[in-house]
Amino acid sequence: MxxxxxxxxxxxxxxxxxxxxxxxxxxxxxxxxxxxxxxxRDTVTAETADTPAKRLYFCIQTMYLKNDAIRHRASYLACMNELRTTMPGTAQLAEAVDRHVAAGALYKALKEIRALIQCEGPAMAPDEVVP
Known part of the structure; x- marks a missing residue:
C-alpha cells in the first residue's frame, strides 16, 4: 500500500x-x-542515544532501516537487558516491543519504544536528529 x-x-x-x-x-x-x-523527528543518532530506551530505539531503528535484524540481534538483546534492568516498571511495554521484534514488525516496535522514552522523561523523546 x-x-x-x-x-x-x-x-x-x-x-x-x-x-x-x-x-x-x-x-x-x-x-x-x-x-x-x-x-x-522519529530518528535517534548514536550520539543522542544516551538512555537505555534511546539505545534500544537506536538499535531497532538500525535493524529497521538496514533491513538486517539478524546482524543486530546481539546488540538488541543487550539493549533490551539493559532496559529491563534499569526500568523494571516498564516490563509490559518492553514485552510488547519484544513481541513486535520477534514478529519482524520493527516499525511497530519503534512506536512502542517512543512510549518507553516518554517514561524516561519528556526531554528524552526523539526529536529532529538524523541518523
Missing amino acids: PLRVELKPFERIVIGDSVIINSNTRARFIVEGDAPILRE
Missing part, C-alpha cells in the same frame, strides 16, 4: 539508506514499495 508523505520546508525523511531533504516549500509525494521510512 502506498504511503502519502507531506514534508514541511527543509524537513528530512529517511527512506532506506537515503536521507531526503525537502526544499523551501511544503511538498507532498507518495512512496510505493517496501522501503523502510522514518521522519527526521
Whole structure:
C-alpha cells in the first residue's frame, strides 16, 4: 500500500539508506514499495542515544532501516537487558516491543519504544536528529 508523505520546508525523511531533504516549500509525494521510512523527528543518532530506551530505539531503528535484524540481534538483546534492568516498571511495554521484534514488525516496535522514552522523561523523546 502506498504511503502519502507531506514534508514541511527543509524537513528530512529517511527512506532506506537515503536521507531526503525537502526544499523551501511544503511538498507532498507518495512512496510505493517496501522501503523502510522514518521522519527526521522519529530518528535517534548514536550520539543522542544516551538512555537505555534511546539505545534500544537506536538499535531497532538500525535493524529497521538496514533491513538486517539478524546482524543486530546481539546488540538488541543487550539493549533490551539493559532496559529491563534499569526500568523494571516498564516490563509490559518492553514485552510488547519484544513481541513486535520477534514478529519482524520493527516499525511497530519503534512506536512502542517512543512510549518507553516518554517514561524516561519528556526531554528524552526523539526529536529532529538524523541518523
